[in-house]
Amino acid sequence: MIRPELICPAGTPAALKSAVDSGADCVYVGFRDETNARNFPGLNFSRKELEEGIAYAHARGAKVLVAINTFPRAGHPQLWQAAVDDSARLGADAVILADIGLIDYAARTHPELRLHLSVQAAASNPQAIAFYAERFGVKRVVLPRVLTVPEIAAINRAVAPVETEVFVFGGLCVMAEGRCALSSYATGQSPNMNGVCSPASHVRYVESGRGITSQLAGFTINQFGLNEPAGYPTLCKGRFNAAGKTSYLFEEPTSLNTLAMLPDLINAGVAAFKIEGRQRGRAYVAAVVQAFRQSVDAVMAGRPLPDINLDSITEGGRQTTGAYEKAWR
Amino acid sequence: MTKHDPLSPVRLTLGPVLFNWRPEKLRDFYFRMADEADVDSVCVGEVVCSKRTPFFAPFVAEVVDRLHAAGKEVVLSSLALIMTEREAAQARELAQMDGVLVEANDVSVASMMAGRPFVAGPLLNIYNEGTLAYLRDLGAVRACLPAELPGPVIGTLAKTGGVEIEVQCFGRLPLAISARCYHARSRNLAKDGCQYVCAEDPDGMDVDTLDDEAFLAVNGTQTMSYHYLGLLAELGALRGLGVNRFRLWPHNVDMVAVAGLLRSVADGLVEPEDAALRLSELCPKAEFANGYFHGREGHRLIEADA
Numbered sequence: 095m096i097r098p099e100l101i102c103p104a105g106t107p108a109a110l111k112s113a114v115d116s117g118a119d120c121v122y123v124g125f126r127d128e129t130n131a132r133n134f135p136g137l138n139f140s141r142k143e144l145e146e147g148i149a150y151a152h153a154r155g156a157k158v159l160v161a162i163n164t165f166p167r168a169g170h171p172q173l174w175q176a177a178v179d180d181s182a183r184l185g186a187d188a189v190i191l192a193d194i195g196l197i198d199y200a201a202r203t204h205p206e207l208r209l210h211l212s213v214q215a216a217a218s219n220p221q222a223i224a225f226y227a228e229r230f231g232v233k234r235v236v237l238p239r240v241l242t243v244p245e246i247a248a249i250n251r252a253v254a255p256v257e258t259e260v261f262v263f264g265g266l267c268v269m270a271e272g273r274c275a276l277s278s279y280a281t282g283q284s285p286n287m288n289g290v291c292s293p294a295s296h297v298r299y300v301e302s303g304r305g306i307t308s309q310l311a312g313f314t315i316n317q318f319g320l321n322e323p324a325g326y327p328t329l330c331k332g333r334f335n336a337a338g339k340t341s342y343l344f345e346e347p348t349s350l351n352t353l354a355m356l357p358d359l360i361n362a363g364v365a366a367f368k369i370e371g372r373q374r375g376r377a378y379v380a381a382v383v384q385a386f387r388q389s390v391d392a393v394m395a396g397r398p399l400p401d402i403n404l405d406s407i408t409e410g411g412r413q414t415t416g417a418y419e420k421a422w423r
Numbered sequence: 424m425t426k427h428d429p430l431s432p433v434r435l436t437l438g439p440v441l442f443n444w445r446p447e448k449l450r451d452f453y454f455r456m457a458d459e460a461d462v463d464s465v466c467v468g469e470v471v472c473s474k475r476t477p478f479f480a481p482f483v484a485e486v487v488d489r490l491h492a493a494g495k496e497v498v499l500s501s502l503a504l505i506m507t508e509r510e511a512a513q514a515r516e517l518a519q520m521d522g523v524l525v526e527a528n529d530v531s532v533a534s535m536m537a538g539r540p541f542v543a544g545p546l547l548n549i550y551n552e553g554t555l556a557y558l559r560d561l562g563a564v565r566a567c568l569p570a571e572l573p574g575p576v577i578g579t580l581a582k583t584g585g586v587e588i589e590v591q592c593f594g595r596l597p598l599a600i601s602a603r604c605y606h607a608r609s610r611n612l613a614k615d616g617c618q619y620v621c622a623e624d625p626d627g628m629d630v631d632t633l634d635d636e637a638f639l640a641v642n643g644t645q646t647m648s649y650h651y652l653g654l655l656a657e658l659g660a661l662r663g664l665g666v667n668r669f670r671l672w673p674h675n676v677d678m679v680a681v682a683g684l685l686r687s688v689a690d691g692l693v694e695p696e697d698a699a700l701r702l703s704e705l706c707p708k709a710e711f712a713n714g715y716f717h718g719r720e721g722h723r724l725i726e727a728d729a
Binding site: 167198217315317345 | 555575610628632722
């Protein structure tokens with residue numbers, strides 16, 4: 095049985111320390127620009143902060159991975175290439191990339207740098223994974239959140255020794271990641287090109303006598319009663335009218351939580367468990383990392399899973415195991 | 424029908440039918456395209472959902488033959504999202520076919536085609552010249568670019584060289600693909616027992632906001648734009664950028680007329696404003712957009728400068 099690494103998010107140096115102190119095996123971060131898929135105001139790392147973060151993590155036996163997982167703008171690859179160069183120079187343990195051209199650059203320029211394939215590349219089958227592994231030496235692939243546990247197990251059998259990493263907690267994409275332009279269709283800003291989805295700059299909450307309407311770029315995404323908390327209008331988690339009824343057509347506002355199925359994912363041969371949420375504060379990071387640290391350690395020691403309730407920090411208090419169970423489809 | 428200059432370098436591609444049309448209807452559609460449509464290339468194949476593939480499979484050979492006999496280049500398009508061994512096997516079978524170009528809509532298919540000519544499909548992530556050059560060196564002779572790219576990016580990619588650039592210019596835009604079927608979900612069905620309800624919407628299922636604003640469309644596991652892309656005034660600018668091949672997504676309208684109209688505009692024989700009126704007549708239910716080309720929200724319709 096592989097002992098999966100716990101890969102934890104850090105949007106700030108404080109969150110990085112919190113993740114490391116809470117038992118993260120690896121922390122993943124991004125630079126403060128459009129090279130990463132959490133390009134939010136007030137988030138992410140300067141070069142100096144990354145250097146300090148790597149020193150802090152390495153001194154405590156943890157690794158730091160740098161996500162450079164948007165798609166370089168045509169004619170302007172320098173910003174993305176510099177992010178790869180600086181990650182290598184500062185001693186990052188791996189970079190997490192999505193774009194074929196950038197992966198090619200990294201493999202040629204920094205043959206010693208460990209490459210992970212971002213979920214944004216949506217490599218959903220053994221042949222796609224082999225493409226990145228054989229041509230560029232990619233060592234680990236973060237799987238898109240479209241696969242069932244048996245499908246993940248089959249992929250692991252087919253691609254070993256290439257490692258796979260799966261999301262175990264946090265915000266849930268319902269579309270194949272990196273293959274979704276819904277945000278840019280509504281707002282002009284997309285995950286692939288701008289590192290944002292349903293960006294806060296385009297969000298409005300409109301109050302009326304009957305309640306609150308949440309809008310994204312002028313499109314109504316959801317409506318809430320006067321006494322209901324108004325959720326963030328992530329496009330694919332809204333309510334829409336289709337086929338004569340109103341529903342959460344794509345997905346409810348919900349968070350992925352796989353605590354209860356960790357043994358299955360470990361048995362499926364997954365090498366690393368990833369927690370989503372670089373936009374989250376350090377208290378959130380600490381709570382989730384501790385929960386998963388205890389749970390992974392329990393499974394590996396042959397003990398029963400601890401009973402940990404993360405309701406208070408999930409979206410709308412609702413949880414799902416997402417695509418890992420076939421009925422989700 | 425408007426005749427185009429036979430020396431025109433403009434090439435039109437009829438993209439694969441993304442919707443779940445009855446197999447006989449689909450066969451007849453392709454027969455008519457073979458016989459009547461002024462397009463150079465025709466894509467055949469299921470892109471969205473592998474559950475649909477078996478139904479049209481018995482008709483593929485005769486459709487390909489008819490298109491070839493009519494002098495069309497035939498492109499066989501792959502699935503966009505390949506997750507199961509059965510889907511991978513379908514893709515391998517596709518990659519081994521002779522006499523047709525394969526359009527890769529997943530990296531795995533591009534990988535299978537390595538060293539042989541193929542088309543890099545619009546559902547591959549080609550955002551920059553580095554990726555385009557890599558795929559070209561792998562064997563891509565043509566690349567149909569993703570929907571959300573703005574004009575200047577298209578221009579940069581068109582200068583890469585050694586690979587023909589194709590740009591989507593008509594039809595609902597494929598915006599996202601998922602493992603989950605929203606058509607089934609809209610009927611409280613599971614994907615496994617979907618009853619193929621996606622077939623009830625030959626142009627996709629409209630998705631409106633809570634205040635009934637038209638927004639998106641659902642086609643099984645695919646999410647599309649509500650608006651139809653309609654690049655007409657932009658065709659001249661695109662040709663100035665070095666793009667001479669344009670893709671039309673098939674809809675449940677007179678695609679022979681749509682293709683003829685697009686050809687006439689691309690050839691400069693019909694004014695874009697006149698063509699826009701005619702296109703609206705041909706697609707009475709459609710609202711048009713062109714925002715992505717102009718670097719704006721995809722749903723926007725940006726009026727051409729006088």
